[in-house]
Amino acid sequence: MKTSCSTFVHYRYPLTETIRRYAKFGYDAVEIWGGRPHAYWEDMTGPVIDEVKSVIDGEGIGISNFIPAQFRYPTNLAADSRQVRLKSVDYIKHNIEVAVKLGSPSISLCPGFSMHGQSRREARLEMLDSFRQIIEFAGEMPLQVLIEPANRWESDLIVTIDDALEVLEDLGNPENTGILADTGHIHINQECLTDVPGRLKEIPVHYHLDDNSGLTDDHLVPGEGVMDFTPFFQELESAGYQGYLAVELGFGYTVDPDPAVRRSLQFMKGTPDSSP
Numbered sequence: 001m002k003t004s005c006s007t008f009v010h011y012r013y014p015l016t017e018t019i020r021r022y023a024k025f026g027y028d029a030v031e032i033w034g035g036r037p038h039a040y041w042e043d044m045t046g047p048v049i050d051e052v053k054s055v056i057d058g059e060g061i062g063i064s065n066f067i068p069a070q071f072r073y074p075t076n077l078a079a080d081s082r083q084v085r086l087k088s089v090d091y092i093k094h095n096i097e098v099a100v101k102l103g104s105p106s107i108s109l110c111p112g113f114s115m116h117g118q119s120r121r122e123a124r125l126e127m128l129d130s131f132r133q134i135i136e137f138a139g140e141m142p143l144q145v146l147i148e149p150a151n152r153w154e155s156d157l158i159v160t161i162d163d164a165l166e167v168l169e170d171l172g173n174p175e176n177t178g179i180l181a182d183t184g185h186i187h188i189n190q191e192c193l194t195d196v197p198g199r200l201k202e203i204p205v206h207y208h209l210d211d212n213s214g215l216t217d218d219h220l221v222p223g224e225g226v227m228d229f230t231p232f233f234q235e236l237e238s239a240g241y242q243g244y245l246a247v248e249l250g251f252g253y254t255v256d257p258d259p260a261v262r263r264s265l266q267f268m269k270g271t272p273d274s275s276p
Contacts, residue, residue: 001237001242001243001245003244003245003265005022005247005261007022008035008248009249009261010257011035015052016051020055020059023060031064032102033067033069034066034069034095035069036069039066039102040069044098049098053102056103064105064243065106065108065244066095066099066106066107066108068108070091071150075091075092075112077089077130078124085126088112089130106206107138108146109131110148110155112155112157113155114157120156127158131147131171141176146179147164147178147179148179149179149181149189151184151185151189151217153217161199164179165179177204178203179200180205180208181206184210184211184248193227193231196232197239201240201241206243207244208246208247211223211225212225212227218252219248219252220250221253221264222247
């Protein structure tokens, strides 16, 4: 398994500086956050993309995934407003174009949520229609679309791994579409984390690694919440997973993110952090 970290936690830093730091820390890849000031699609002009690619190539680091800013804001692919849905679909399409230009192997896709007065069934149908448009747009592009189950505070449409698998089936199991499994979400939703690698080994899958208290989506450094990751890592190995584990840390670390990013890497490698 290969190591990666979402650049979000360094959102007070320029993207290129963040990439250089993660390479210095020893990560195999970066997971690029598509919000400002990192890789918001409107800001990613040709020269900016060239600069980011140059830094990535120069540092010898990979890209594990591209994460559009999308949970809660600024999109809702299931909204009861047609205009909001269309704008949300267009936003994801723009992010796909940026991800492809940067060379990301995948992009994460969040489900949206039902609005007040909108039934869950209606919202789910709108979400599926939005997904179909996005997946068709991705078409022959060299990346996978990864649907990310949320937690119950973020969505009422795709919360569990079962929800995501059901949606994939409803979509006809397109070849370019898979699942992004977040360990923190799985824990909050009281699913069995150790079952997930075996259940998803036959489809495209990517993992976000973060810890929590079991009550809220804290996005803690792995090993600093209440989760036991050892059996999960064992199951990943048994399932033959060869992809990335991408740490996704929360707002609580953004003032001084370097120590948390280093501790996360040392946890994944199973060695103590000796950095001052």
